[in-house]
Each structure stands twice: as structure tokens, then as C-alpha cells.
Amino acid sequence: MESQVYHIPALLPETLAALDVRPGGIYVDATYGGGGHSRAIAELLDPGKGGHLYSFDQDLDAVERAPKDDSRFTMVYSNFRFITNFMRYYDVESVDGVLADLGVSFHHFDSPERGFSFRADGPLDMRMNRSAGRPASALLCESDEEKLADLFKIYGELPQARRLARAIAKAHAAGEDFATVSALLTVVRPFIDPRKEKKELAQVFQALRIEVNDEMGALKELLTGALRVLRPGGRLAVITYHSLEDRMVKNFFKTGDFAGKVDKDFYGRVNAPLKPLGNRPVTPSDEEIDRNPRSRSAKLRVAVKL
Secondary structure, eight states: OOOOOOSOOTTHHHHHHHHTOOTTOEEEESOOTTSHHHHHHHTTOOGGGTOEEEEEESOHHHHHHSOSSOTTEEEEESOGGGHHHHHHHTTOOOEEEEEEEOSOOHHHHTOGGGOOOTTSOOBOOOOSSTTSSOOHHHHHHHSOHHHHHHHHHHTTOOTTHHHHHHHHHHHHHTTOOOOBHHHHHHHHGGGSOGGGHHHHHHHHHHHHHHHHTTHHHHHHHHHHHHHHHEEEEEEEEEEEOSHHHHHHHHHHHHHSSTTOOOOBOTTSOBOOSEEESSSSOBOOOHHHHHHOGGGTTOEEEEEEEO
């Protein structure tokens, strides 16, 4: 299985171990991206024993880079939130493991025309699927100050969320359409702490990206969908990169509830559909961070379906 790599997969050996890949198993990589995880999983599969991998991606760039002729592999051009629909479409009753690496591919950050990064000018788009939804520029122009303040506070965890929202709303009222990254930076930079510029600008862009792509809503649907398609004993592995994602995954793994609400039976035993493996998430080694600095914030959590 060969493919052009444009994303270095985080925690690759740890992920393969967590999934406990068997030659005859059926697996889902919900986030194909650059194909690193998918390639490694497929190499462990034996199609003669029924082994197969279904990989999802909503970005046409990623889909076009996927292998076309591999009996172990099926590429699904879709948002991973539709995992149950597509497993039904492919007549797959249950799978042995599901992986989701929620990180944004290097390709996205390093392509100015996608608008994911503040480091280079280009259209302020941020859509993973450029044929659907509205770009970040439209989001800024169509959202009122209160909504913008909420998304900067909740998704960006920015203390100056209200001031940022007010400045953006004021600029839009004066005719700014935020068509480019530089247009947004001109408005928000006066409210960014110069000592924390890279961090806070990254938080601004993270907040917009999450909202544009409905990432938290999609993650909820992926987790509930993965639970449906996993066989008992099947494994769910999720790599997160910020606290909002990690908190949701942690709560769901522990309680089956996104808010972490515990449901107990008559005897006080927790009713949960999954059992987390390990008390703490797996994080990159110092050596991996040296090789791939963007893996620094990665956290791998794994659970088994009961």
C-alpha cells in the first residue's frame, strides 16, 4: 500500500499496539489524512483471511492520494460522523477496531490556499471539505458579537474573547469581509499578547476551524457510531490534540456520557459500554517530539467495548 505522505502520524507504534491488529480483522481509520496510520494497519492485514481496512476522509485532497488498487483497503469519501451509514452500505455487521487521529494534517497547515494557519496569507477558508459548508470568512461575517465571543471562549479558551468578538463585529460593520488571513490578523493582532502571539493566534484559528467544521458535533457522532459498529471486545482508539476533544473522549470512555455523568445499577456498579485501557492517556516520547514537534500535544486514549 503506497501513498504520498503529507502527514507524519503521531504515536504510530502505540496506536498499532492499542488496536491489537489481527490479520483477519476488520478496522476503520476514521481520519485517513496523509495515510500513515492506514498504511501501517493495512500492512498487518491478510485479505485471504478477511482482513480489511475502511478509511474515511472528507478532504478530496486526501482521497485522491489514497491507493486505488489494494484488496485490503477501501477509501470512503465522507465525514467520519457517518460511520454507521457506510458500514451498513458495505454490509459490515461489526468491526474489530476504530481509530481516529483528530489532528489536522501538515498539508492543511502548510497550504496557504486552505486558510488553516496564520503563518501565511491566503483565503480564510478552513473547511476540511471545500465543497460543503461555509468558509471561516462567511462565519465571521454572519455571526453576531455574542456568538463570536462564545466560540472564542469555548473553542479557543481565550481570555480576551469578548474584545476579539467586538473588534471583528465592528470591522465587519465598517465593510470588512475577512476574505483573507491577513484581513483577520489586522483586526485581531491588537488584542493578542505579544509575548504569547503564536499560542493565542493558534487558539483564534483553532476556534474558527472547530466551528467551521462542526468538529465537536462530528466527534460526538463518531464516538456513538463507533460504539455501534464495534464488536464486543473491539477497540476504540482516539488521538486528541486539545482539551475539549480529550475531555469528551475521556468522559465517553469512562461513562458512556459526553458530560461524564455516571449511571449506576442497583448494586452501585457503573453502567458503561466501554472499558478504558490504562488510567492515563499515552503521550509522545521526547524522541518522537524531537522528530515531529507537532505531536507534542497528542494524547492517545483506548477503550474496549464490553
